[in-house]
Amino acid sequence: MTSPVLTMKDVSIDFPTPAGIVNAVKSLSLTINPGVKVGFIGESGSGKTTTALAIMRMLAAPGRVSSGEILLGQDKTNVLTLSEEEMRRARLRRVSYIPQGAMNSLNPVMRVENQMWDAIVAHEGKTDLATLRSRSDAALESVGLPARVGRLHPHELSGGMKQRVCIALGVILTPELIIADEPTSALDVVTQRQVMETLTEVQTRIGCGLILIGHDMGLMAQSVDELAVLKDGVLVEHGTTRQIIENPQHPYTKDLISSVPLVGGETFLSPAVAAPASQKTGPEPLLEFRNVTKRYGNVTALQPMSFTLEGDVPQIISIVGQSGSGKSTMGSLMLGFNEPSDGQVLFEGKDISRLSTSEALGFRKNVQAVFQDPYACFNPFYRVEHALKFPFKRFGLSQSDAHTQTAMEEACQAVGLDPDLILRRYPHQLSGGQRQRLIVARALMLSPKLLIADEPVSMVDASLRASILKNIYDLKDKYGISILYITHDLATAYHVSDYVIVLYHGRVAEAGPPKEVIGNPQHPYTQLLIDSIPWPDMNRAWGTSNRFDAEAHLAKAEVQPTIYRGDVDGFNLSTQFA
C-alpha cells in the first residue's frame, strides 16, 4: 500500500458574512490514494468546490480554513503552512486544477502552446524552445488532439477541444493530484463522454490521484472509483462507487441516485389519472407548422417542417437535440419571438405573425413558456410576485386584488411552494429551483392552452429536476395544458412525453412514441445520444471503450433520412428531406 497523495484531517472552512459566519465545510476528513479517482458529489452550496479550492489554497476572501490540516503527497507537505511562493511552486506541479468553464480559462490573445510553455517556464525556469514545443505537442497528443492545435488561438477551438486543452495543461507537469471541477457541465453529452474518456485515460497513465467534482450521479457512477457525498459542508457518505450506488446508506445519497431519470427505468411520475378535458375551443388544430423553415444568413437553423398538434387531448411533445440542433429556434418560432423565413406558424388556424392587437393578446394568454434560465426570468428590480401578478391583470383574469392574491397563493401551493415565504421576496433571495417553480406557477395561473418548456430543468440542481418536471407534467395531467418540451435530456423526455422528435442540424432525425425512439433507437444519431448518457449503472461500459467512434456515427447521421417510428393520435409530422 503506497501512501496517499492527499490526506485531509478535520478540515473546516469558514466564510464570514454580514449574517454571521457560515461554515462552508465542517470537519471533513478524507484520504486519496495514488491512481484513485474520487468523486465529490453534492448540490450547489454543499462545499465541494470550496474544499477543492482550499487544497489549492485559492479560497476567495474572506473565506479561510479555520481548522484541520491538508497534507499533500508522499512527503506530507501541509499546504496550509506553505509560504505564498512555495504554494505557487506546488500549484500545477503537484496539484493541478481543471476549471468548470474551460472556455473562459484560456487566455484569448495567446496561442494555446504559448500558454502551456508559460506553465513549464514558471515552474522549471528557462527552457529552450525545441524542448518546450516537443513537450506541449506531446501533452496535446496525450489528450487526443493533433499537435497543430497548439498553434491555434482558443477561439478557434470547440468547447470540447478547449476542455481537452485544459486537461493537457493540467497534466503537463505530471502532478500528484488533479482536481477537475465539473469539467463537462458546459458540454453536450456526446462531447462530455469524449472528454471524460480523455481525462480518465490520462489520469491512469500518469497514475495520479483525481478529484472529480460534480452533481450528476450518473456521470460519477460511470467514471470514478470512490464517491464522497457532501451535504451542507458535511461528508455524509464515503465509499467505493459500487458500494454507494448499490447500497447507499444515507437518505440523501439515496435521493441523489433516484433523482437520475433512467431510460426504461421506473417512472418518477405518479401513474396517469384520467386525462382531463382539453382547454381547447373550436375545431382548428391547436398548433400547426406549415413548411416552416428558418435561416440565419447562410445557416439553415430549421429545415422545412410541417406538423399539426390537434390538442383535443392534452399531450406532451418532446423536441430533443444537442445545442445547435434547431430546437430552441422551434421554440421561439412557436412563441412568435421569431418569424419563419418560409412557411407559416398557425395557432388555432391563425397565422401568428398576422394577428390583430386583440388577437395577439389572446395568443399571448394562450401560449406561455418556461425558459431555461430561472435566474434571468425575474426582473431584479421587483419582488417576485410582479412576474405573477402583472400578466394575470394584463390578461384581464383578475377580478380584484384579493382575487389575484388568492390565485397567486393557490398557484404557489400547487407547485409546492409556501406563498407566505416566497411571494414578497426579491429574485436574488430565491434558489434556482424555487424560481423555476414560480415560473411554472405563473403558467398555471394563466392556464394557457399551450406551454413551451424550453430546457426547463437544465440549470436546476439534479435533485430538484424530477420534482419540477413533475410540476410541469401535472399541468398537462391536472389542468389539461398541452406542452412542447424542448430538451437535450433523452431520459426525461422518455418519461414525460407522448411523442418525441429528435432533431439533428435542423432536421428531424427520428420521430415517434418515446418507447420506440428512445427505448429502441434506429437512427445513428439517436443511438449515439443514448449511448453517451451516463447513468448510475456500474455494469455498463461507459467512458472505457477505446475512443468510441462518435465521428463515424455523426457522419452516418448526416446522410440517414428521417426515420418515422409510428404515430400517435392528435399529432402529425411530415418533413421533406433536403
Next chain:
Amino acid sequence: MTSTDQSPQTRADRATAKRMRRFDNPWLNPKLIWGASLLLFIIALGILGRFVWNLDLVFTGSTPLKLPPVGFENLRRQEGVWDYPLGTDGGGRDILALIIMGAPNSLFVGMLASLIGMSVGITLGFTAGFVGGRTDDTIRILSDVMITIPPLLILVVFQAAYGDVSLTMMALLIACFVWQSPTRLIRAQVLSMRTSGYVQMAQLSGASTPHIMFREMLPNLVPYLFGSFIANVTTSIVTAVGLEVLGLGPQRIPTLGRTIYEAINAGALIQNLWWWWGIPTLLLAVMFIGLLLINLGLDEISNPRLRKLS
C-alpha cells in the same frame, strides 16, 4: 444579525464584520456620503450666503481694491478686514459675494446641461436599441461622429460670434455635446436587456412596448443613469468654466470661471493677489472632488458583485 452569537475573536475579524455590515445598506457608502456632503456644502453656501451676506458687493467699485483675506497682508502692507473676509479683487468686488453668487451658477450650468443631455440620450438610446434598423444606424453614426468633435472648439467659435449669453443658453449649448455617451451606454444596455429572460417574460405577459421600456428596463438602468449623469455634470462644468476662463460665456453674471478670467487679465498672478484666482479655483476643486466621490460611490453601489453580498 446573527453574528453576535458567534463573537469574532480577532481584531481583523471584527473589522471584517464591520465592513460586511456596511453592505447591508449599500447607500451608506462612505464615498457617496462624503461626495454628497461636499456638494451640499457648496449649495448651502449659495443659499445661506444670500441671506447673511450683502450681495451688492459683487458690483464693481463697491469695496476697496485688492484687500487680502483676513489674517494676510497684500503687497501694499494692507491687512485683511472682517468687512471683506475673503478679500477683494482689483475691480473693487468682494470675493465672498462673488463666490456666493458664482459657485451655484457654475453648478447650475453643469446640472442643467447634463439633465438635457441625459434626457436626449435616454430617448435616443432607447429608440436606437428598441427600434433597430435604419433608425439605429442613424443614431449610432450621429453619436459616434459627434463624439469625435471637440466641443470647446465649436463653443468658442459660437460664443465669440454670439457675444453675451445667459446661463440657460450656455447650458443648452453645452448639452449639445454631452448626449452622445449616455446614448451609446443606454443603447448597449437596451440591446443586451432586450434578449434577457425577464423582458421575454414581460413580452409573454402581453406587456406593451412602453411598459417594457419604462417599467421593466428603465428601473434596472437607474444606477447607470446616475453614474452617467454625474460624469456629465463634471464634463459640463469643465466645459463651462473653460469657456468662462477664456472670457466667453455670460458677461454680466458672476461665475467662478469669469472671476478667474478677470484675475488673469488683471495680472493677479504677478501682483501676488492669490486669493482672487485661488479661492474660486479651490471651490471648483471641491466641486469636482465631490462629484468624483459621488460617482465612485454610486459605482460601488451599482456594482452587482457588491450587491450580491447583501
